[in-house]
Amino acid sequence: MTDTMDTTRDTIDCERFEELLPDYLEGTLPPAAAGSAETHRAACTGCATLADDLESIRDAAAALPAMEPSRDLWDGIESRIAAPVLPLEGAAATIARRPQPARAPRVVAWPRRPWL
Amino acid sequence: MTAPRPPADTPHLSVPQPTVMPDAEVRLAAGGDRRAFERLYRANVGRVHSLCMRMVADRGTAEELTQDVFVRAWEKLSLYRGESAFSTWLHRLAVNVVLNHRKSEGRRRGRLEDDPEALEGRAGHAAPAGARMDLEQAIAKLPPGARRVFVLHDVEGFKHEEIADMLGVTAGGSKAQLHRARMLLREALER
Numbered sequence A: 001m002t003d004t005m006d007t008t009r010d011t012i013d014c015e016r017f018e019e020l021l022p023d024y025l026e027g028t029l030p031p032a033a034a035g036s037a038e039t040h041r042a043a044c045t046g047c048a049t050l051a052d053d054l055e056s057i058r059d060a061a062a063a064l065p066a067m068e069p070s071r072d073l074w075d076g077i078e079s080r081i082a083a084p085v086l087p088l089e090g091a092a093a094t095i096a097r098r099p100q101p102a103r104a105p106r107v108v109a110w111p112r113r114p115w116l
Numbered sequence B: 001m002t003a004p005r006p007p008a009d010t011p012h013l014s015v016p017q018p019t020v021m022p023d024a025e026v027r028l029a030a031g032g033d034r035r036a037f038e039r040l041y042r043a044n045v046g047r048v049h050s051l052c053m054r055m056v057a058d059r060g061t062a063e064e065l066t067q068d069v070f071v072r073a074w075e076k077l078s079l080y081r082g083e084s085a086f087s088t089w090l091h092r093l094a095v096n097v098v099l100n101h102r103k104s105e106g107r108r109r110g111r112l113e114d115d116p117e118a119l120e121g122r123a124g125h126a127a128p129a130g131a132r133m134d135l136e137q138a139i140a141k142l143p144p145g146a147r148r149v150f151v152l153h154d155v156e157g158f159k160h161e162e163i164a165d166m167l168g169v170t171a172g173g174s175k176a177q178l179h180r181a182r183m184l185l186r187e188a189l190e191r
Helices: A014-026 A031-043 A045-062 A074-081 A088-097 B023-030 B034-056 B059-079 B086-109 B135-140 B144-155 B160-167 B171-190
Strands: none
Touching (some): A014 A031, A031 A045, A045 B135, A045 B144, A045 B171, A074 B034, A074 B059, B023 B034, B023 B059, B034 B059, B034 B086, B034 B135, B034 B144, B086 B160, B135 B171, B144 B160, B144 B171, B160 B171
């Protein structure tokens, strides 16, 4: 392996091509490295097929059509947004006005005092 | 030979762009007009649902999330300032809703997602016997981490830096996941 991290060489092997492939497909390789990748792609059927396939997947993904929901979701949305929301002050006032349940007087059972 | 695609400056849209809504429509909705908001919903639901569906790969969850997105949009409409198209604002909101769902699901279930193995079996998404898997099916079967990055980058057109920010990963990590996703898809589509 002679061309490990040198991206400026004119010739690269398949392993190096695969390393460069993500950036090559992004178009973010420096020009010299992009040129090396292009040269290798033109000369190597396997790497050319790999790059073609990944480009096809990328392009097909960008062209995928919309997926409509299987049912109309509007009714569910409308019922949620139509629910009245109490403003905080109103809510606080409501809570303050809310009658409190009557409390039974607390009964504490003291232990019998045997000394009495 | 196909030249590499230059980096996208703006998200490319995989689905037809909804008609640009007049500001008046958004203003009406922000003022509480539910009919105006319904029109916004109908113009944008396909794009929002597509994002949810491809991100979570489950129809029921995707439909719940789609509803959540629009309820959230209704609640936040007063914050929309018109600095970007309404559809762009809504799309960002949808991404946030889906990613927040992922976080809460992740907390609930622990970290059992993202099996490093290749495409996973998933109920309801099996390819018909003998049929070649199509791209949608193959995306649905990607491991969740790779699927999210693939959908955000290749389908929705976000840049790695944006994805890194959304997912709390590095741009390099996003790039690596994208490459992994494409390689897994290639393998699946060749079967």
